[in-house]
Amino acid sequence: MSRKLAKSTVERFRKRLEEERDHLEEQIAEYEREIEEARMTEASSDRSPDPGNAEASSVKLEYAKELSIEQNTIDLLGKVRHALLRIEAGSYGICESCGKAIPVQRLEALPYATLCVECASRSN
Numbered sequence: 001m002s003r004k005l006a007k008s009t010v011e012r013f014r015k016r017l018e019e020e021r022d023h024l025e026e027q028i029a030e031y032e033r034e035i036e037e038a039r040m041t042e043a044s045s046d047r048s049p050d051p052g053n054a055e056a057s058s059v060k061l062e063y064a065k066e067l068s069i070e071q072n073t074i075d076l077l078g079k080v081r082h083a084l085l086r087i088e089a090g091s092y093g094i095c096e097s098c099g100k101a102i103p104v105q106r107l108e109a110l111p112y113a114t115l116c117v118e119c120a121s122r123s124n
Contacts (some may be wrong), residue, residue: 004092009104013111015086016075019082024077031070038063079112086114095119 005013086092093102097119104111115123 005101005104010087010092013092013107014084016111017084017087020078021077021084024073024080027073028077031066035063035066035070038066041088076112079114082114083112091100097123 083092086094092106093107094100095102095116096114098116100116102113102116106117113120
């Protein structure tokens with residue numbers, strides 16, 4: 001059986017995770033606005049209809065980059081939300097694989113970590 005984190009420690013991580021969740025949600029909303037602007041610009045009449053031109057290729061590359069960044073942010077938001085659910089369930093700080101305590105130092109670095117260092121190294 002693993003040790004439980006102190007309530008004050010859990011609350012500190014809860015606050016940090018809630019702030020991170022709010023920040024990520026704001027970032028995603030901003031990415032979506034930027035992507036929509038890029039779509040509108042690409043569709044506007046001042047763009048050349050030639051898809052082979054350098055400007056069109058640049059716009060497509062920028063659009064793909066924005067989508068990739070947004071997806072990474074969405075993935076991170078999912079991890080943060082999962083960590084908050086684990087706090088609510090009383091299982092935060094416990095490795096989902098082996099059931100041992102996740103060291104506080106690991107949670108400091110990755111507050112949404114669900115695996116201890118040993119199990120995380122095995123899953124990679």
